[in-house]
Amino acid sequence: MKEIILDGTDAGQRIDQALAARLAPDLSRGRIQTLLRMGAVSIDGRAVTEPKSKVPASGIVRIEMPAPDDPLPRPQDIALDIMFEDDELIVIDKPAGLVVHPGAGVPDGTLVNALIHHCRDSLSGIGGVKRPGIVHRLDKETSGVMVVAKTDHAHRLLSAAFASHGRDGALARRYLALCWGAPSRMKGTIDAHLGRASNDRTRRSVVPASRPDARHAVTHFAVEKRFPQRDAVAALIECELETGRTHQIRVHMNHIGHPLIGDAVYGAAFATKANRLPSPARDVAQAFSRQALHAHHLAFNHPASGERLSFTTPPPSDMAELIAAFETIDPA
Incomplete structure (x- = not known):
């Protein structure tokens, strides 16, 4: 946690600007805006979520720093409804409620975690460590068919197909x-x-x-x-x-x-x-x-x-x- 006692110096300024000036270079203005929207910033116990909120003349600002996310998704034994699989790709019927890949506030319990457990090291690396094999997404609450690439070759060709969105058949x-x-x-x-x-x-x-x-x-x-x-x-x-x-x-x-x-x-x-x-x-x-x-x-x-x-x-x-x-x- 970071704590700042307000003494009137910053009164009337935007809170994201004032905190960025005080906490540079440890926290950028962009990072502070993210923390505000997450509800991690409070003044005298009241959450401040709007970056353009004005700083009061006095009070105590507390910033709850979230624990750092694990940069590498871990394998998790989450059931998959597999419709097809071979050495190049895997097709699944994604249930509603399942997030496709880790992101802000969703470090695990995703389709990627399930795929890493099921496929081990046979997922394409083109999408990076957070999105291995992912060539398209469905919203968390949307169900249905998804294809995931297991090789870089499959990833490139499938990505090209999704990029054209069917216009080339x-x-x-x-x-x-x-x-x-x-x-x-x-x-x-x-x-x-x-x-x-x-x-x-x-x-x-x-x-x-x-x-x-x-x-x-x-x-x-x-x-x-x-x-x-x-x-x-x-x-x-x-x-x-x-x-x-x-x-x-x-x-x-x-x-x-x-x-x-x-x-x-x-x-x-x-x-x-x-x-x-x-x-x-x-x-x-x-x-x-x-x-x-x-x-x-x-x-x-x-x-x-x-x-x-x-x-x-x-x-x-x-x-x-x-x-x-x-x-x-x-x-x-």
Whole structure:
């Protein structure tokens, strides 16, 4: 822990600037901003999480320094649902709730930890020690098919396929999403640039193409089912990605007015819709605690043989239960 007694010298300054000046060179301003957002900084026992907060005239600043992360992920015996494996790659059906690789606040218990235990030393090193073999990711609460490279050769070819996002025919990715309401068209394309949300750097939003951080994003969608068929309160949508941006499907579906059921980040304003559903759809929707998104299909060319590999997996039990509950809604 670091402790600073305020004496009025820094009063009125931004707290990140004042602490950076006092603690240089031990802590950079960027590191201090991270500690603030983590809730590791307090003044007189009250957490200060906003870097631009003003320093009071007096008080005691305490900074709780987190323990350093182990730089090398350790092997952990975490069950994997393996769909295919050979010397070049491994394909798994990732469960919802499993983080793909270690990161801030998630030092272990990830897919990478499970892969290191299962594959031992046979994972590609191109992704670095924190992301061995990882060529693409799924959000923590998104389930479905993932491929991981076991050789550097496979890693390079698979990364190239994901970089082109299927535009050259080498890759196909399709997702199933259960959303609120139903698009007016049975098929369509959402072509809208994505960038960081202005009020929350962890979120994405649709932004003008002229913005410096704007990234082109295209999602093709097809309505699989409407619940009920007339005056639908929800719909099962198949989404195919032409680009692969962070939270792309979640942001794009929210952009057209149909956020994913259970999405607390992009669909929070729709959460009360569950209260107006008939039972059992109401009870199941209220209890569903993640975005209803499943990566159900992945196809690509094998990096060694060139053989076309195709994998499809049904939604996991929680999402299957949600779909079944919506199917019970009386159209009358």
